[in-house]
Amino acid sequence: MSTKYILAAGSLVFAALPAWAGPAEDALIDKVVQAYGGEAVSSARSLIIRNHNKIIPFGQSAGPDVLDISDGRTELVIDLENRRKSFSSWNKNRAGTFLTQTVFADDAAYTLDHVNKTRAANQNAVFDAIGGGTVRSVDLTLVYVLLDNRDQAQAAGSSVIKGTPHSALTFPMEGSPDLTIHINDQTGLITRMTRENAQFGTLSYNFSDHVSDGGVMYATQANFQIAGQANTLSVFREIAVNTATDAMFPDGDGYREAGAQIDRSEMTVRDLGQGIFYVGQNIGFSIFVDAGDHYVASGGYAALTQRFEALQEHTGTEKPLRYQIVTHHHSDHVGGMGEAVALNASLITVAEHVAPIQASLESPLADDRFMLVDGRATLAGGKIEVFDIGTAHSNHYLLVYLPELNLVFSADHFSTALEEGLPPANKNMTTFRTAVEALNLDIDGFLGAHGPRMLTMSDLRRATDGYREVVCPNNAAICSN
Numbered sequence: 001m002s003t004k005y006i007l008a009a010g011s012l013v014f015a016a017l018p019a020w021a022g023p024a025e026d027a028l029i030d031k032v033v034q035a036y037g038g039e040a041v042s043s044a045r046s047l048i049i050r051n052h053n054k055i056i057p058f059g060q061s062a063g064p065d066v067l068d069i070s071d072g073r074t075e076l077v078i079d080l081e082n083r084r085k086s087f088s089s090w091n092k093n094r095a096g097t098f099l100t101q102t103v104f105a106d107d108a109a110y111t112l113d114h115v116n117k118t119r120a121a122n123q124n125a126v127f128d129a130i131g132g133g134t135v136r137s138v139d140l141t142l143v144y145v146l147l148d149n150r151d152q153a154q155a156a157g158s159s160v161i162k163g164t165p166h167s168a169l170t171f172p173m174e175g176s177p178d179l180t181i182h183i184n185d186q187t188g189l190i191t192r193m194t195r196e197n198a199q200f201g202t203l204s205y206n207f208s209d210h211v212s213d214g215g216v217m218y219a220t221q222a223n224f225q226i227a228g229q230a231n232t233l234s235v236f237r238e239i240a241v242n243t244a245t246d247a248m249f250p251d252g253d254g255y256r257e258a259g260a261q262i263d264r265s266e267m268t269v270r271d272l273g274q275g276i277f278y279v280g281q282n283i284g285f286s287i288f289v290d291a292g293d294h295y296v297a298s299g300g301y302a303a304l305t306q307r308f309e310a311l312q313e314h315t316g317t318e319k320p321l322r323y324q325i326v327t328h329h330h331s332d333h334v335g336g337m338g339e340a341v342a343l344n345a346s347l348i349t350v351a352e353h354v355a356p357i358q359a360s361l362e363s364p365l366a367d368d369r370f371m372l373v374d375g376r377a378t379l380a381g382g383k384i385e386v387f388d389i390g391t392a393h394s395n396h397y398l399l400v401y402l403p404e405l406n407l408v409f410s411a412d413h414f415s416t417a418l419e420e421g422l423p424p425a426n427k428n429m430t431t432f433r434t435a436v437e438a439l440n441l442d443i444d445g446f447l448g449a450h451g452p453r454m455l456t457m458s459d460l461r462r463a464t465d466g467y468r469e470v471v472c473p474n475n476a477a478i479c480s481n
Contacts, residue, residue, distance in 0.1 A: 021153045028167055028183060029150050035188030036143050040215030046244035049076040049138055050478070052236040055093070058200070058226045059331025063395040064356045068094050072232075075478045076131040077248045078141070083107075086249050087131030090478050094392050096426040096469050099476070103249050104130040112252045115470050116424045120258035128174040136173070137232065139190040139207045140218040140239060142181060145173050156180050161191050189217065199302065199335055201227040214241035261417045262452055267306065269314040270452075274383070274404040277314070279307045283450045284336075287400065287409040290315075291380035294322035297345070298400045298409055299449045304336030308343065321345045323371065323379065325386060327411045327449070328394040329353040334360040346371055348379075350388055350396045373398060389435035392427040399436070406444035408436070414460055415448020422459055423451070425467040433464050 021029070033041055053072045061068040070093035077086040085104040091097070099114040102122065109125035112118070128135070128145070135141040146153060149171045156168035165185040172178050182192040193205040203226055207219035218239050224232040270278040275290030286299030286307050297308070308321055324340040326349040327333055334357050337347065341361060348371045349357060358364055371377075377386040385401040393412050400409040413432040416423040423429070436443070446455045472479040 025153050025155055031188040037216035045081045045242050047078045048240040050238050054233045056230050058231045064329050073478050074134055076134045077244050079244055084249055085130040088478050090472050095428045102130055105249055117255050118258040119252035119255040126174050137205050137222050137224055146171055259421050260419045262419055267310045269310050277311055278447055279311050285449050289380050289383055294320050296323040296380050298325035300326055300333045300336045302335040304339040323348055328397045329356040352396050391431040406442050408443055408446045411449035414446050415451035416453050417451040422463040425464045430464045430467050433460050
């Protein structure tokens with residue numbers, strides 16, 4: 001029998017449960033707890049974790065040749081007694097500045113946009129997912145996740161890291177692939193945590209420069225790597241124990257409700273007319289254009305095959321997908337290119353994006369399977385116009401215009417899942433507006449790769465008029481480090 005970590009009446013108790021963990025796992029877990037503070041860990045009522053990081057966006061820069069390094073500051077407040085969380089994030093990147101706070105209380109969650117003064121309910125949010133990225137990147141919080149799942153922890157072998165023997169434990173975390181921590185056999189401290197991502201491979205979190213503060217131990221330096229490439233580097237970290245207050249969990253009084261979102265949980269096929277279809281679910285949508293004996297598509301998120309199969313079922317035809325327009329080079333938007341290649345489609349892109357597309361594929365694609373756009377291209381007998389524009393989001397971006405419908409299909413610039421209202425503006429959107437207006441197209445509507453509601457040119461102008469980049473408020477604790 002092993003134990004389950006439960007917080008009750010302000011202290012930890014341990015309940016006997018049937019489990020996978022055996023004596024060896026229990027002994028290693030106890031060693032870790034003692035290394036991180038023992039009783040100070042088990043009796044903690046709250047944690048406040050403040051981070052200042054430099055973020056190197058993996059496959060997300062404006063161009064594939066230069067990395068856009070951004071500044072990120074976070075504050076995660078965990079109320080262990082009352083099962084509450086608050087996760088605040090201040091980000092300054094190529095898209096602008098953003099200050100948001102997500103609160104989990106009374107088994108429900110909501111997000112406050114402190115720049116736009118809006119409040120939005122987070123449907124189906126789970127406690128572990130709030131601030132999950134920070135939880136995974138802080139060794140002390142990993143101890144709490146381990147304790148909460150100690151009955152399912154399993155030994156995962158041993159290794160030598162920088163000349164020091166380590167023992168590994170694997171355990172679950174709600175809303176995440178299983179976590180594996182690598183524990184220094186001498187100190188009991190966590191040196192590394194790894195987990196697997198289906199698209200990107202091994203995600204590695206590395207910890208160093210441990211200090212003791214408030215009776216607990218934690219690493220002041222952490223770096224996060226995606227398949228061996230640096231993504232997030234620590235500039236500053238501090239953790240305070242038992243200092244959280246109710247004021248750190250605001251309810252958003254006085255903020256405007258952002259409004260309900262369109263249900264995107266089911267795969268949908270929308271016939272827009274003229275042989276043009278909009279297909280997708282969740283945050284992945286594609287446009288398909290019937291070109292007579294084949295289809296041309298844009299929208300390259302993973303699950304492209306499922307979207308295409310839904311289209312074929314809807315139309316009752318088996319026409320092939322001959323061309324896939326790759327809007328831009330970002331890793332998530334080339335996530336479906338392997339599927340496009342498997343469907344025997346050729347890829348339409350710009351010369352600058354061939355290399356990142358090739359890197360996303362399991363094996364190199366022949367040069368004759370690429371069609372390169374130089375400024376502008378016309379496809380499907382004039383049913384599709386493609387324009388190479390530049391925005392804050394991507395130096396080269398292929399805008400898809402469907403003149404029969406006066407419709408623009410785009411990704412990451414202007415779309416929404418809100419039932420009403422407009423998406424908040426940022427520099428991606430404002431530079432997109434400038435580029436679109438310069439084309440002097442007759443545009444009645446916009447559809448996006450992420451949000452299924454049709455928007456208009458008037459909406460784009462209203463959303464971006466008066467946009468300004470804000471500075472972090474001086475009185476916000478998140479800015480003080």
